Structure formats: C-alpha cells, structure tokens
Amino acid sequence: MAHKAQSALPISAPTSLLTPIKVPQRLLMGPGPSNASPRVLAASALPLLGHLHKEFLDVMDEIKEGLRYIFQTNNSLTIAISGTGHAAMEAAIANVVERNDKVLVAVNGLWGARVFDLSSRYGAKVTTIKKPVGQVFTLEEIEEGLIRDKPKLFFITHAESSATVLQPLEGIGRLCHKHNCLLLVDTVASLGGIPIKVDELEIDIVYSGAQKCLSSPPGASPISFSPRAWDKVKNRKTKVESFYFDLIQLANYWGVDDQPRRYHHTGPISSFYALREGISILCNEGLENSWRRHKENSELLWNELQKLGLELYVKKKIARLPTVTAVNVPNGINWKEVATFIMQKYNLEISGGLGETAGKVWRIGLMGYNCTKENVQLITAAMYDALQQQRQGSVKSSL
Ligand SMILES: Cc1ncc(COP(=O)(O)O)c(C=O)c1O
Numbered sequence: 340m341a342h343k344a345q346s347a348l349p350i351s352a353p354t355s356l357l358t359p360i361k362v363p364q365r366l367l368m369g370p371g372p373s374n375a376s377p378r379v380l381a382a383s384a385l386p387l388l389g390h391l392h393k394e395f396l397d398v399m400d401e402i403k404e405g406l407r408y409i410f411q412t413n414n415s416l417t418i419a420i421s422g423t424g425h426a427a428m429e430a431a432i433a434n435v436v437e438r439n440d441k442v443l444v445a446v447n448g449l450w451g452a453r454v455f456d457l458s459s460r461y462g463a464k465v466t467t468i469k470k471p472v473g474q475v476f477t478l479e480e481i482e483e484g485l486i487r488d489k490p491k492l493f494f495i496t497h498a499e500s501s502a503t504v505l506q507p508l509e510g511i512g513r514l515c516h517k518h519n520c521l522l523l524v525d526t527v528a529s530l531g532g533i534p535i536k537v538d539e540l541e542i543d544i545v546y547s548g549a550q551k552c553l554s555s556p557p558g559a560s561p562i563s564f565s566p567r568a569w570d571k572v573k574n575r576k577t578k579v580e581s582f583y584f585d586l587i588q589l590a591n592y593w594g595v596d597d598q599p600r601r602y603h604h605t606g607p608i609s610s611f612y613a614l615r616e617g618i619s620i621l622c623n624e625g626l627e628n629s630w631r632r633h634k635e636n637s638e639l640l641w642n643e644l645q646k647l648g649l650e651l652y653v654k655k656k657i658a659r660l661p662t663v664t665a666v667n668v669p670n671g672i673n674w675k676e677v678a679t680f681i682m683q684k685y686n687l688e689i690s691g692g693l694g695e696t697a698g699k700v701w702r703i704g705l706m707g708y709n710c711t712k713e714n715v716q717l718i719t720a721a722m723y724d725a726l727q728q729q730r731q732g733s734v735k736s737s738l
Contacts, residue, residue, distance in 0.1 A: 365682075368704050368718055369690030370500045370528065370663045372550035372557055375613065376708040379555050382616035383609040390606045398615050399593060399606065405618035406561045409553075409626065410545060411536040417563040418593040419614055420584070421607050424527040424548030427560035429457055430584035431523055431544045434564075434572045435492055438462030443490035443520075445481070448472050449501035449694040450525050454494045461580060466490070472502045472695040475658055478510050485518040492521045498529035501693040503665040503702065504658050505533065512541025521568055527551065530561065531621050532633040532662045532706055543568040549610070552633070552662060554707035555617035558610035617707070636710050637661035640703065643719040647726065652700045662710075665692065665700040669726075674701055677725040685721045 346352070367374050375383075388395040399418075406417045420427040432454065436442060442463040444455045447470040458465045468484040470476055476495065485493065493515050497506055508524065515522040521543040526535055531552035537545050546562040549555035564572070564586070572579075572586050579585040583604060590596050592603040621629055641651055641659070644666055652665035668674040674691050678701065681687050692700040703718060 366687045369688045370702045370704050373706040373709045376554040379613045379616045383613040387608050412538045414563045419559040423557045427546035427562045432457050433581040433584045434586040436461045436463045441490040442492045445495040448499040450496040475506045494523045496525040500528040500663045503660045503663050505660045508540050552707040553617040555613045559614040633661045640715045662706045663704045680725045681721045
C-alpha cells in the first residue's frame with residue numbers, strides 16, 4: 340500500500356502519483372508505435388549497467404554489428420542515436436549540413452516537409468522537388484532537381500508513412516554521386532520490413548526508428564554514415580551546432596574511432612537493451628524472411644479489405660507500402676467513430692490520416708512483432724463489424 344508522506348511543503352505530491360503506474364494492454368495497428376515483442380520488453384526490464392561498463396559497451400557493439408546486417412552495409416559508423424526517429428533525422432542534418440549549404444528535399448508527404456523545416460533551422464538553403472501526396476519520384480525528376488539546384492545533400496523518404504507510398508531507391512545514389520551530392524534516406528517505416536541494401540544502393544546517410552519493424556519501444560534510433568558522408572563530417576569548416584548529436588563525439592562513445600571510449604552522454608541503457616533484442620529477433624528470423632512476412636501479410640490485408648468493399652488509397656500495388664496501408668473512408672462513414680468503435684470493442688488501434696490525408700483515410704500498420712496473419716484476420720473482422728455498425732446507425736437515423 341502506498342502512503343502519502345507527511346510534508347510541510349507548499350506544493351504536495353500529486354495523488355495520482357501515489358500508486359504504481361497502470362496502463363491498458365492494446366494492440367497497436369496504426370502507423371506506429373507497434374507493440375514491442377515480449378522478448379524485447381523482458382530485455383528492457385534487465386538490471387541497469389553503467390554506461391561505460393564493459394558489458395554495456397559489448398551490448399552497444401552488438402547493436403552496431405546487427406545494424407550493419409539490417410542496413411546491409413559495411414559502414415563502420417553505424418550506431419543508434421539516443422532518441423526517437425526525429426532525433427536520428429536531426430542528427431543526420433546537424434552533422435552533414437553547414438550554414439548556406441544547399442539541400443534538396445523530395446516532398447510527397449509529411450516527412451519531406453519535416454526535413455525541409457529541420458534543414459532550414461540548421462541554416463541550409465533548402466529547395467524542393469514536389470509530387471502530389473501518394474505519388475513517388477522518378478529518376479528523371481530527381482536528376483532535374485539535382486541539375487537545377489546543385490545541392491550538397493538530397494533527401495528522400497523510402498516509406499512515406501503519412502501517404503503510405505513506397506519510393507523505389509534504385510539508381511538514386513548513383514545519380515546523386517554523379518552530381519557530387521550526398522544521399523540521405525528516411526527508413527523509419529521500412530527498415531527490417533521492406534528490402535533495403537544501403538551499400539548496393541549507394542546511400543550515404545540512412546536512419547530509422549525502433550518502434551516499427553524492429554519490434555522495440557521508441558527511444559533508440561539506428562543511423563549509418565558512408566565513408567563519403569563521414570569524410571564530409573570530419574572536414575566541416577564549422578563545429579556541429581548540436582552538442583548532443585555531434586557525430587565525432589558519438590563515434591567515440593560508440594567505439595568507432597581509435598580513442599578510448601569516453602562519456603559523452605548517459606546512453607539510454609534500457610532502450611539499448613531493447614533495441615539489441617529487437618535486432619536479435621530479426622537476426623534469428625533472417626532479414627529475407629521478415630521482408631517476405633511483411634509482403635505476404637500486407638497483400639492478405641489488401642485483399643481482405645477490398646473484399647469488404649473498401650478501396651485502398653494507393654492504387655498502384657507496386658507503390659503501396661507493405662508496412663502501413665491507407666484505406667479510403669467511404670462516403671457517409673465517420674472515420675473517427677469507426678476508429679473509436681474498434682478501440683473500444685477490440686482494444687485495437689488504427690489511425691486516421693496525417694497531413695493531407697487527414698480525415699480521408701484510415702491507416703493500418705502491420706509491422707514487426709504485429710505483422711501476423713492472425714492480426715490481419717482480427718483487423719478485417721473489426722473493420723467489418725465497425726462498418727456494419729455505422730451503416731445500421733445511418734439507416735436508423737434516416738428512418
Ligand atoms: C517515415 C517516418 N519518418 C520519421 C518518423 C519520426 O519518427 P519518431 O516519431 O520516432 O520521432 C516517422 C514516425 O512515424 C515516420 O513514419
């Protein structure tokens with residue numbers, strides 16, 4: 340039993356905090372976070388170690404090695420940033436961009452817009468190539484932008500989770516290098532679930548998040564820098580403006596340089612345990628098997644939803660994300676009531692759209708631990724039930 344401590348302080352402890360935390364168990368099938376695997380959750384409950392203890396540094400080394408496998412890269416500078424996907428996004432920009440550098444951003448949804456904002460904050464001269472939300476870029480469109488703006492960095496999103504489109508990456512790295520530019524790719528909603536081979540694709544900087552296909556809680560985010568990108572960081576004329584994301588310091592803490600490892604910040608111990616375990620689960624399954632599982636289950640989901648009479652937001656199958664699917668909200672159906680019904684009755688989260696898709700679609704995620712045939716069947720049954728409810732409701736109200 341928790342007791343309220345006697346205190347003469349003018350501000351007392353909130354009564355809500357006098358008992359242990361309680362949260363409901365939910366199935367998270369929106370665009371993320373997804374449920375973490377129980378094995379990952381058990382790892383994150385292991386005893387804390389010091390952030391420079393040998394055993395903890397060994398865990399960090401395992402993360403580096405595992406990420407090289409998952410990214411399919413030999414980049415020695417492959418680490419995890421302490422923070423969520425945005426932290427890795429910011430670390431990429433903060434290190435590679437100097438004031439007045441030209442940055443070209445491909446915008447076809449929320450994430451390009453976010454990188455536009457971030458790069459401007461770091462003083463870059465940012466330009467864009469744009470496509471309507473839900474469409475992807477061709478190599479010709481990208482090359483036109485590279486020739487027009489002569490950027491030092493080009494950004495594109497692999498898995499645009501707001502519009503649920505999959506950007507083909509083949510050939511973009513080669514184009515960027517032909518035009519003397521580095522390629523930065525966001526793989527937050529794809530890494531581990533959709534094929535990506537960083538070295539083969541000549542990607543210079545790539546980052547991701549833990550809470551999607553890596554079956555881990557948000558908090559530690561993979562990132563990798565090619566030797567070309569690392570050289571650019573080492574040859575900066577000015578210091579990295581962020582202390583926390585300074586790659587030279589992080590490389591030392593992660594044991595990538597030749598110096599003894601020093602304190603830079605306290606690594607988020609439990610988040611690194613969790614990420615290590617999420618990576619280990621992927622290593623056990625094998626990347627190709629994980630990619631196949633995501634493809635098969637998403638195709639099953641698309642078929643099941645179409646059998647219910649629903650339309651998918653991205654028409655071309657090849658451009659559809661296997662990890663997050665957007666479904667058009669039919670006329671006369673209230674998307675929010677459907678999502679709320681499913682949450683209340685099934686304890687299951689699906690989400691609405693984001694940015695331009697807000698109010699027009701539902702987004703259903705099938706990622707990592709949650710990407711199973713059983714979950715496809717469950718969400719199909721829940722959608723059927725919710726749509727029946729809605730239709731009966733509208734019949735009643737028109738009587
Ligand atoms: C494609 C993409 N990029 C970046 C992010 C940002 O990651 P976080 O919310 O972990 O900061 C997300 C999050 O959903 C995402 O889907």
